[in-house]
Amino acid sequence: MASILAVDDSASMRQMVSFALKNAGHDVVEAVDGQDGLQAAKANKVSLVITDVNMPNMDGIALIKELRNLPDYKFTPILMLTTESAPHKKQEGKDAGATGWIVKPFDPDQLLATISKVLG
Amino acid sequence: MAIDITQFHETFFEESFEGLDIMESGLLNLDIGAADNDTINSIFRAAHSIKGGSATFGFTDVAEFTHGMETLLDEMRDGTRDVTQKSVDTLLQSVDCLRELLAAARDKTPVDSERVAVVHKSLEKILSSEGGSNISTENDEHNENSQTESISERSGWKINFKPHHDMLKTGNDPVRMFRELSELGELTVIVDISQLPTLADLDPEESYLSWDLTLKTDVEIDLVKEVFEWVIDECDLEISEIVSSTDDTAMSSETQDRENEQGTENISSEPSSQAKRQVAKPGVTEKSTASTDSSASIRVSIDKVDALINMVGELVITQSMIGQLDCDFDDFDNSRMEKLRDGLTLLERNTRELQESVMRIRMLPISFAFNRFPRMVHDLCQKLDKKIELRTTGENTELDKTVMEKIGDPLVHLVRNSIDHGIEMPQARKETNKPETGVIELNAFHKGGNIIIEIKDDGAGFNKDRIKNKAIERGLISSDEHLSDDKIYDLIFQPGFSTAEQLSDISGRGVGMDVVRRNIRELGGNIDVTSEEGKGTTFTIRLPLTLAILDGQLVCVGDEIFITPLVSIVESLQIKKEFVNNIAGQTELYKVRDDYIPIVRMHEMFGINVEKKSLEGGLLVVVEGDGKKAGLLVDELLGQQQVVIKSLETNYQRVDGVSGATILGDGTVALILDVDGLIDLSRNTSAPNNSPDNSVLAVA
Numbered sequence: 001m002a003s004i005l006a007v008d009d010s011a012s013m014r015q016m017v018s019f020a021l022k023n024a025g026h027d028v029v030e031a032v033d034g035q036d037g038l039q040a041a042k043a044n045k046v047s048l049v050i051t052d053v054n055m056p057n058m059d060g061i062a063l064i065k066e067l068r069n070l071p072d073y074k075f076t077p078i079l080m081l082t083t084e085s086a087p088h089k090k091q092e093g094k095d096a097g098a099t100g101w102i103v104k105p106f107d108p109d110q111l112l113a114t115i116s117k118v119l120g
Numbered sequence: 121m122a123i124d125i126t127q128f129h130e131t132f133f134e135e136s137f138e139g140l141d142i143m144e145s146g147l148l149n150l151d152i153g154a155a156d157n158d159t160i161n162s163i164f165r166a167a168h169s170i171k172g173g174s175a176t177f178g179f180t181d182v183a184e185f186t187h188g189m190e191t192l193l194d195e196m197r198d199g200t201r202d203v204t205q206k207s208v209d210t211l212l213q214s215v216d217c218l219r220e221l222l223a224a225a226r227d228k229t230p231v232d233s234e235r236v237a238v239v240h241k242s243l244e245k246i247l248s249s250e251g252g253s254n255i256s257t258e259n260d261e262h263n264e265n266s267q268t269e270s271i272s273e274r275s276g277w278k279i280n281f282k283p284h285h286d287m288l289k290t291g292n293d294p295v296r297m298f299r300e301l302s303e304l305g306e307l308t309v310i311v312d313i314s315q316l317p318t319l320a321d322l323d324p325e326e327s328y329l330s331w332d333l334t335l336k337t338d339v340e341i342d343l344v345k346e347v348f349e350w351v352i353d354e355c356d357l358e359i360s361e362i363v364s365s366t367d368d369t370a371m372s373s374e375t376q377d378r379e380n381e382q383g384t385e386n387i388s389s390e391p392s393s394q395a396k397r398q399v400a401k402p403g404v405t406e407k408s409t410a411s412t413d414s415s416a417s418i419r420v421s422i423d424k425v426d427a428l429i430n431m432v433g434e435l436v437i438t439q440s441m442i443g444q445l446d447c448d449f450d451d452f453d454n455s456r457m458e459k460l461r462d463g464l465t466l467l468e469r470n471t472r473e474l475q476e477s478v479m480r481i482r483m484l485p486i487s488f489a490f491n492r493f494p495r496m497v498h499d500l501c502q503k504l505d506k507k508i509e510l511r512t513t514g515e516n517t518e519l520d521k522t523v524m525e526k527i528g529d530p531l532v533h534l535v536r537n538s539i540d541h542g543i544e545m546p547q548a549r550k551e552t553n554k555p556e557t558g559v560i561e562l563n564a565f566h567k568g569g570n571i572i573i574e575i576k577d578d579g580a581g582f583n584k585d586r587i588k589n590k591a592i593e594r595g596l597i598s599s600d601e602h603l604s605d606d607k608i609y610d611l612i613f614q615p616g617f618s619t620a621e622q623l624s625d626i627s628g629r630g631v632g633m634d635v636v637r638r639n640i641r642e643l644g645g646n647i648d649v650t651s652e653e654g655k656g657t658t659f660t661i662r663l664p665l666t667l668a669i670l671d672g673q674l675v676c677v678g679d680e681i682f683i684t685p686l687v688s689i690v691e692s693l694q695i696k697k698e699f700v701n702n703i704a705g706q707t708e709l710y711k712v713r714d715d716y717i718p719i720v721r722m723h724e725m726f727g728i729n730v731e732k733k734s735l736e737g738g739l740l741v742v743v744e745g746d747g748k749k750a751g752l753l754v755d756e757l758l759g760q761q762q763v764v765i766k767s768l769e770t771n772y773q774r775v776d777g778v779s780g781a782t783i784l785g786d787g788t789v790a791l792i793l794d795v796d797g798l799i800d801l802s803r804n805t806s807a808p809n810n811s812p813d814n815s816v817l818a819v820a
Contacts, residue, residue: 009165016123016176074289099292
């Protein structure tokens with residue numbers, strides 16, 4: 001299965017996302033904020049990135065921009081996890097290069113359904 | 121496959137409570153009028169995380185409540201709303217409320233919904249007031265997009281999809297979308313390659329293709345739109361209805377607009393409404409795992425655990441090293457003896473290190489106890505119209521968890537006292553040439569195997585005469601008694617002593633200080649106070665690092681071995697007859713330099729038969745407890761060692777003069793002396809007229 005990077009500063013969300021993904025047979029790399037996520041992405045070539053938007057140190061939008069600048073991640077699907085259903089946040093993410101978003105609250109099944117679409 | 125998300129609840133609660141602490145301290149640090157963006161951001165983030173988590177994990181009431189806070193914070197963050205005292209106060213109240221809501225959700229207990237409603241209302245009042253944009257209640261816009269097309273006739277959708285050049289750069293693959301569409305029905309895909317440049321001009325990262333798709337299905341248009349939701353701004357999309365048995369004429373063509381947002385909201389609102397139903401009747405949830413006792417767990421940093429594992433590794437090596445010695449004792453030569461000794465030395469070191477590592481696991485930074493004070497100072501200042509700045513140092517000083525839990529209340533009491541009685545009103549301070557804003561300092565640091573906590577204020581200080589008069593009034597001392605400063609300050613720790621001219625509901629009726637001292641003594645610590653009138657007061661609390669292990673001096677009385685806490689031993693000396701004085705024929709005092717200290721004959725105290733009963737040439741261990749000294753008469757000083765304290769009360773019963781017991785290396789049980797208790801005990805037996813309360817005052 002795929003290797004996936006999950007970036008979220010909330011331990012419970014990270015736990016849930018990671019658990020759900022691992023349960024579905026994926027390899028999961030976890031990171032606690034954008035900076036950590038960027039390091040993790042450089043160290044492991046993953047085939048999907050799921051990132052929270054609001055995080056300390058480096059937020060999700062900045063992470064997406066950074067990732068898109070890396071040759072390895074030019075076309076890698078990147079999903080934002082966001083509670084902000086405000087269109088401008090999604091737009092900001094899209095402009096930064098996000099593939100799409102998953103709106104919180106979601107349950108593990110919704111998450112898996114979404115990522116299976118992206119991973120094909 | 122369904123995943124049970126309740127397993128993440130504990131983490132969620134843990135981080136949410138941490139988030140609340142962050143919010144609280146952030147709010148307290150906000151400068152009204154000129155708020156620092158980073159701080160607001162961190163407060164916002166915490167609220168945001170709580171909201172996201174609570175919605176995900178099904179705590180709808182928490183999520184709804186947090187939404188208002190988040191909106192307000194978001195406006196502050198954007199700069200569309202000024203940071204006012206009122207909004208900060210409301211946010212602080214909201215933090216309290218949220219804490220209750222979360223605790224109720226965790227413990228599955230009911231909440232004070234009236235209070236929550238009140239705070240919620242004041243939050244909404246602020247939100248609807250001037251100075252901010254209107255509240256975006258995303259729930260309001262629940263979709264009215266009921267499609268009115270005649271369903272019966274429809275046989276599918278015709279889709280024209282033309283990605284913009286850079287769509288691929290967001291990781292969106294058209295094939296993925298087609299695959300998704302094909303799951304909705306029978307899909308025919310026709311590609312238009314007319315825009316494809318020659319190979320020489322082709323940029324492989326760009327998209328040049330467009331597609332005409334025919335989807336034979338009876339699903340609603342929303343589901344079709346959803347497939348393109350993420351790329352709606354990166355393509356030209358036209359979806360039109362195919363009406364059955366006719367040609368491809370579009371009956372109702374619809375170009376995409378922002379409406380599609382509602383597609384996501386629809387989905388997201390589903391689980392939360394389900395969750396609402398579950399939460400609404402908490403008693404019914406079959407999975408109510410017995411209310412988790414959160415205090416039973418402890419968070420330990422990985423470093424500490426790693427250190428522990430390292431230790432265990434070394435222990436295993438040492439064990440195998442000793443094990444390799446051939447245990448044939450008939451042929452045990454010197455070289456092996458040497459190795460055995462080395463091994464045992466190593467083992468001793470390992471054991472000590474292991475012990476220290478294990479102890480460290482129980483240690484928490486004292487910030488756990490300090491964190492509640494900024495809020496308390498803030499609230500009390502508002503209530504009393506005082507201006508106080510709180511400074512803390514040494515927040516990272518670590519303290520045993522049990523000590524930490526028990527020191528919380530005494531600290532609160534002392535800080536409250538400083539705020540209420542110590543720091544003067546701004547006007548009064550001005551008149552005495554002090555800055556209007558008073559300062560309370562909380563300092564924590566290590567000193568000689570102890571933790572010291574200082575509570576220091578630059579307030580009015582103690583009025584010695586007033587304390588004395590009050591003590592006379594209360595009959596604690598006689599009016600002609602001459603007391604040193606220390607003794608006067610000591611009076612405030614007497615039960616029922618209060619000098620506050622006006623009783624207030626903040627520091628209460630002065631019943632606390634004796635309790636404060638008792639609590640601290642129960643932890644094996646003590647408290648001192650120094651004060652200067654007009655300058656301020658400092659309380660100094662001394663606490664042992666841990667409650668479980670004690671550095672002890674082993675002493676021998678007859679056949680019995682006792683353990684004296686090393687910290688309370690001042691010196692040990694051999695008795696010389698000429699320094700022994702008898703008072704009133706009963707109390708024996710020993711002159712140590714300029715001090716006279718009472719002699720406690722241990723064998724009498726514990727009813728032990730000893731051969732040698734005369735004082736001459738005997739050993740006197742001078743101990744100090746709570747400012748009082750005494751000399752313990754013992755037969756012999758043995759070694760010093762660390763002992764593990766076992767409670768006597770749980771296994772036997774409380775014995776005066778004994779704080780606990782331990783098991784020695786040879787398996788025998790030895791009692792650990794309670795020096796304070798022993799001194800009091802000796803006073804009461806030797807001077808029966810003194811009540812325990814003023815024994816303090818009778819000490820030389």
